[in-house]
Amino acid sequence: MAIKKFAVACYDDEEVLFPALKTVRHSGYKLHDIYTPFAVHGLDEAMGLKGTDLHIAGFIFGLCGTSTALGFISWILTSDWPLNFGGKPHFSLPAWIPITFELTVLFSAVGMVLTWCYLNQVMPGVKKHVFHPRQSDDYFVMAVELNDQTSEQEVVDFLKTTGAKETSVQIAEDSWWYGRFDKEEAYQKL
Amino acid sequence: MHIKYESFVREPLVNGDKTYHQVTEDIIGPIEKKPGRMWYIGFFFSVALLCFGIFSVTWAVYWGLGTWGVNRTIGWGWDITNFVWWVGIGHAGTLISAILLLFRQGWRTGVNRAAEAMTIFAVMCAGQFPIFHMGRVWDGFFVLPYPNTRGPLWPNFNSPLLWDVFAISTYFTVSLLFWYSGLIPDFATIRDRAKTKFRKLAYGVASFGWTGSVKNWQRHEALALVLAGLSTPLVLSVHTIVSFDFATSVIPGWHTTIFPPYFVAGAIFSGFAMVNTLLVISRKILHLEDYITIGHLEAMNKVIVLTGSIVGVAYLTELFIAWYSGAYGEQQAFKWRIMGPYWWSYWAMMTCNVVSPQLFWVKKLRRNIPFTFIMSIVVNIGMWFERFVIIVTSLYRDWIPGSWAYYSPTWPEVGFYLGTFGLFFTCYFLFAKYFPIVAVAEIKFVLKTSGDNYKRGMETIEAQSEEDFIHEVETHHAHA
Numbered sequence: 016m017a018i019k020k021f022a023v024a025c026y027d028d029e030e031v032l033f034p035a036l037k038t039v040r041h042s043g044y045k046l047h048d049i050y051t052p053f054a055v056h057g058l059d060e061a062m063g064l065k066g067t068d069l070h071i072a073g074f075i076f077g078l079c080g081t082s083t084a085l086g087f088i089s090w091i092l093t094s095d096w097p098l099n100f101g102g103k104p105h106f107s108l109p110a111w112i113p114i115t116f117e118l119t120v121l122f123s124a125v126g127m128v129l130t131w132c133y134l135n136q137v138m139p140g141v142k143k144h145v146f147h148p149r150q151s152d153d154y155f156v157m158a159v160e161l162n163d164q165t166s167e168q169e170v171v172d173f174l175k176t177t178g179a180k181e182t183s184v185q186i187a188e189d190s191w192w193y194g195r196f197d198k199e200e201a202y203q204k205l
Numbered sequence: 206m207h208i209k210y211e212s213f214v215r216e217p218l219v220n221g222d223k224t225y226h227q228v229t230e231d232i233i234g235p236i237e238k239k240p241g242r243m244w245y246i247g248f249f250f251s252v253a254l255l256c257f258g259i260f261s262v263t264w265a266v267y268w269g270l271g272t273w274g275v276n277r278t279i280g281w282g283w284d285i286t287n288f289v290w291w292v293g294i295g296h297a298g299t300l301i302s303a304i305l306l307l308f309r310q311g312w313r314t315g316v317n318r319a320a321e322a323m324t325i326f327a328v329m330c331a332g333q334f335p336i337f338h339m340g341r342v343w344d345g346f347f348v349l350p351y352p353n354t355r356g357p358l359w360p361n362f363n364s365p366l367l368w369d370v371f372a373i374s375t376y377f378t379v380s381l382l383f384w385y386s387g388l389i390p391d392f393a394t395i396r397d398r399a400k401t402k403f404r405k406l407a408y409g410v411a412s413f414g415w416t417g418s419v420k421n422w423q424r425h426e427a428l429a430l431v432l433a434g435l436s437t438p439l440v441l442s443v444h445t446i447v448s449f450d451f452a453t454s455v456i457p458g459w460h461t462t463i464f465p466p467y468f469v470a471g472a473i474f475s476g477f478a479m480v481n482t483l484l485v486i487s488r489k490i491l492h493l494e495d496y497i498t499i500g501h502l503e504a505m506n507k508v509i510v511l512t513g514s515i516v517g518v519a520y521l522t523e524l525f526i527a528w529y530s531g532a533y534g535e536q537q538a539f540k541w542r543i544m545g546p547y548w549w550s551y552w553a554m555m556t557c558n559v560v561s562p563q564l565f566w567v568k569k570l571r572r573n574i575p576f577t578f579i580m581s582i583v584v585n586i587g588m589w590f591e592r593f594v595i596i597v598t599s600l601y602r603d604w605i606p607g608s609w610a611y612y613s614p615t616w617p618e619v620g621f622y623l624g625t626f627g628l629f630f631t632c633y634f635l636f637a638k639y640f641p642i643v644a645v646a647e648i649k650f651v652l653k654t655s656g657d658n659y660k661r662g663m664e665t666i667e668a669q670s671e672e673d674f675i676h677e678v679e680t681h682h683a684h685a
Contacts, residue, residue, distance in 0.1 A: 027225075052225060052394065053646040054422040062419055069427045073435075087350070088362045096356060100363055110363040113446055117371040120435050124379045128386060131428045132413070135421045137389065141414035151394040151417055153225035196409025197402045 018202055019189050020161040021047055022170040023146045024179035025154040029055050032155045035177035036061050039159065044170060047158040047189065050150040069134070073127040080122025084115040142194030144187035154180075160189075211654045213667060216500040218311055218648075218655035223495065225649050232643050233395055235491045237404075240638050243490060251630035258624005261617040262337055270340045272617045278610035279600045283618045284338045286592040290475070291331035291625065292373065292447055293468075293588060296440055297476025298324025299380050302387075303436035306429065311655055314647040315501045319487060320480045321384040322640070326632040327479070328377045330625035335369070337621070365449040372446040379439055383432045386425070389415045390646045444472040451595065457538035458599030461526065467519035471588060474512035474558070477505045478584035483633065485578045487642055496643045499572050506571040509584060513562030516591075520559060538599060546611060547598045550590050557587025 026032045032049070039046055040063070049058065059066075092098065093105045100107075132138055150156040159170055161184070171182050186202055194200070219228070240248075265272050275282040298320040305313040339345050348370050350359050360367050392412035399405040415421065448464035481502060488497040527539040542551045561583050570576050602609045636642065653659050666674060 049419045050417045051419065051422060052229075052417060053390070053649040054426050055419075058419050059423045064420055064423065067420075067424045067427045069424050070431045073431045077435075091350070091359045092362060096359055098361070100361075103363075107363060113365075113368040113442070113449070114362060114371045116438075116442060117368075117375040120439050121375040121378060124382055124432060124435055127428060127431060128382045131386070131424055135415075135418075135424055137413035137415055137421070139410045139413055142409070143414050143416045145397055145416060148397040149226075151390065151397045151415075152229045191414060195406055196396055196414075197405040 017189055018186060019047075020167075021146070021158045021185050021187060021189075022161055022167065022174060023183045023185055024157045024159070024174035024177065025147050025149070025181040026157070026178060027154060027180050029058075029155055031178040032157070033058075033061060035174075035179070036157065038177050039157065039174075042173065044165065044173075045160040045162070047160045049158075050146060050156040052151050052153060052155075055155070069127060069131060072130040073123045076126025076130075077119045077123035079126070080119040081115055083122065084118035085111065088114065136191045140193055141191050142196060143191045144185075144189075146185060146187070147181070147183075158185075211660065211663075213660065213663070215311075215655070216498070217657040217660050218315060218498065218500070218651055220495040220498055220657045222658045223652060223656055225652065228496075228648050228652065229394060229398070229645060231493065231495065232641050232645050232648070233391075233398065236395060236639060236641065237400075241490070244634065244638065247630065248634040251627050251634055254623050254627030255631050256627070257620055258622075258627050261620025261624055262333075265337065265617045265621065266342055270338075272615060274613055274615045274618060276610055276612065278603060278608050279597055279612040281338075281596050281600065282612055283593075283614045283622060284334045286589065286596050287622050287625065288331050288334035288338075289447055289592040289596075290585075290589050291327045291334070291629075293444065293472035293475045293592075294479045294585070295324045295327035295331060295376070295380075295476065296444060296469070296472035297480050298322070298327075299376075299383065299436050299440045300473055300476065301480070302383060303433040303440060306433040307437060310504075311651050312501055312504050314644055314651050315497050316480060316484060316505070316643075317647070318384075318387065318640075318644045319484055319636075319642045320476075321380060321387070322633065322636045322642070323479060323483055324380050324476075325377065325384060326629045326636075327476075328373065328380065329632070330629050332373060332377070333621075333625060333628075365446065365453050368446045369450055372443045376439060376443045379432070379436055383429075383436060386428055386432070387644055387647075388640065389413055390417060390425070391641045391644065393417065394645055395641070441469055444468045451599075456599050456603070457532070457534040458542070458595065460535075461523065463519055463522055463526070467516065467523075470512045470515035470519065471558075471591060474509060474516055474562075475585050475588035477508050477512070478581040478588070481505055481509075481577055481581035482585070485574055485581070487637060491637065491642065493643060496648060499574070502574065502577050503568075503571045506565045506577060506580075509580070510562050510565035510571075513558060513565075513584070517559035520555065534604070538602070541602055542594060542598045545598065545602070547594070547601070550594050550598065554587055554590040554594050557583050558591060561587075 024035070026035060029051075032055075036046075036049070036058075046062065049062065051058065088111045089106060092107075097105045136143075145151075146158055147154050147156045157174070157179075159174065161167060161170060167184055171184060174182050188200070188202075223231075273282065273284070275284075298317075301313050301320045302317040305317075336342055336345055348360055348367065350362075351357075360370075389412055392408050393415040396405060396408035396412050399408060445465040445468065448468035451459040452461060452464040454460060484497050485502070488494050524539055527535045530536075541547075561580065564576075565571050565580070597612055601612060669677075
């Protein structure tokens with residue numbers, strides 16, 4: 016949640032990106048993020064990111080669904096309003112399995128997607144800085160954070176040596192904000 | 206050296222000399238252009254059908270279900286037939302996106318987006334039938350378990366019809382989430398290359414502000430995998446539960462344990478046929494032949510011949526069990542299906558579903574586009590008759606000969622059915638215009654392993670001896 020200065024390098028091939036990423040990480044510059052048009056396998060590990068625990072959220076939401084269904088149906092059919100269906104037992108678990116299963120899946124899927132939106136900070140109306148319009152087309156875009164100690168020119172020159180097709184220096188918000196994509200933010204022109 | 210390698214035995218999934226940028230151009234390009242004349246004609250025709258459907262339904266709601274041809278013996282007619290038919294069609298999308306993802310079938314990337322969209326629209330159409338079948342549709346919310354002033358009186362959780370309410374609504378929701386989460390990165394692609402202000406704004410909202418950060422992609426992949434894992438049993442459960450609507454009753458012809466697998470196979474059968482119907486047209490009009498290749502169509506035809514054969518075995522098993530059980534009612538029900546007043550529907554079903562798909566054993570026919578298109582329609586006609594046979598020809602001659610009846614639909618029922626075609630195609634035309642009908646990011650993901658031009662680049666490796674290849678890989682790894 017801060018406006019920062021970034022040196023940006025665009026690569027046009029993931030096979031150039033991987034060695035470049037290695038060099039940048041060794042160099043000691045602060046890597047902000049990499050933006051790719053599709054999921055490049057192994058890039059998360061190469062960046063030193065940990066795996067995601069999203070599936071655990073899915074499991075917990077699923078359990079909530081199971082217990083909601085079983086708790087609710089058994090409460091209704093055994094205590095709130097027991098009905099006699101041809102003399103069958105009030106607690107008739109096998110007949111409740113379909114709904115229990117469906118609610119498990121429903122809770123798990125909905126909960127996980129909402130968790131995903133929250134963690135990724137994506138939502139209708141959310142805006143994030145796009146470093147290069149082709150980062151969702153065919154460019155693999157690496158943003159390196161600049162500060163008082165780093166020389167702008169030095170970092171850009173360094174990034175050029177790693178095989179970048181395009182480089183630039185940009186001032187941008189490093190996180191998300193509420194905004195529209197058809198309007199540019201004023202600070203970007205600083 | 207190239208590290209990505211795929212055997213030459215596998216056909217390329219993307220034809221032509223494609224780069225990442227070219228993929229974007231080819232798939233996003235049509236969205237940015239004005240649609241052609243064919244699109245306007247098709248869209249207008251669909252909206253007209255939809256309006257006629259709305260008129261027919263309004264008529265039935267206003268005057269009551271007496272305007273339909275259903276009677277006291279045959280309480281389920283075209284409405285429930287159409288419901289099961291549409292739900293069945295709605296099974297292909299999630300099967301392609303979920304089960305084929307778990308099976309690591311690369312070819313799903315070319316067709317999954319359109320198939321999932323088709324699923325969602327088909328389930329929307331399906332949902333209309335049970336809702337308006339209620340008659341007093343304004344009381345439809347009674348099926349929901351909410352605290353009410355009537356006790357509270359709850360719905361019967363032991364009833365397969367209520368299971369169906371949960372199954373269909375869950376299936377719709379989960380399919381929608383799966384589809385949309387896959388669309389988000391592609392919407393970001395449209396947004397980032399948009400030239401007009403409105404497109405930037407609209408796709409900016411639709412893309413949820415996606416930027417393609419590595420961590421986001423990592424979570425995206427995890428989400429897709431878990432949703433696939435959840436959807437796989439879900440797909441199978443939905444048509445199983447639909448089959449329970451019949452199988453848990455004691456009506457001859459319905460009361461059989463073979464129904465769940467038989468219904469699921471039939472659903473996949475008709476769903477893949479509908480995918481073929483739509484994609485044969487879409488790939489031509491949007492010039493996506495390089496992404497939805499003949500290989501893709503052939504793969505789906507293979508699924509059709511497999512599931513068609515399963516359905517055929519199920520039909521024969523039903524007949525055998527009816528005879529073998531020695532149950533008189535069961536035997537009569539099946540005798541009348543084949544030779545009774547509705548014999549034509551049984552034989553239409555048998556011809557379209559069991560006999561004609563067998564032609565797909567011939568490779569030439571599997572790869573013939575006009576034949577694929579005709580077969581896809583024949584299969585769906587057959588599957589419609591299957592549901593009609595199961596529903597009407599089980600009900601029309603019940604335990605009391607005095608109440609035997611015949612049923613044929615009236616115009617509001619036919620209009621309702623046509624109206625759902627209108628709804629389906631209206632949605633599909635809008636989808637084909639405003640959404641990328643092939644998953645752009647997923648195609649880029651498989652491009653370097655399965656793209657035609659990249660595979661051609663492998664010819665040098667293919668020509669190498671094994672020892673040389675292993676040596677090269679080892680030195681490559683030593684350097685890396």
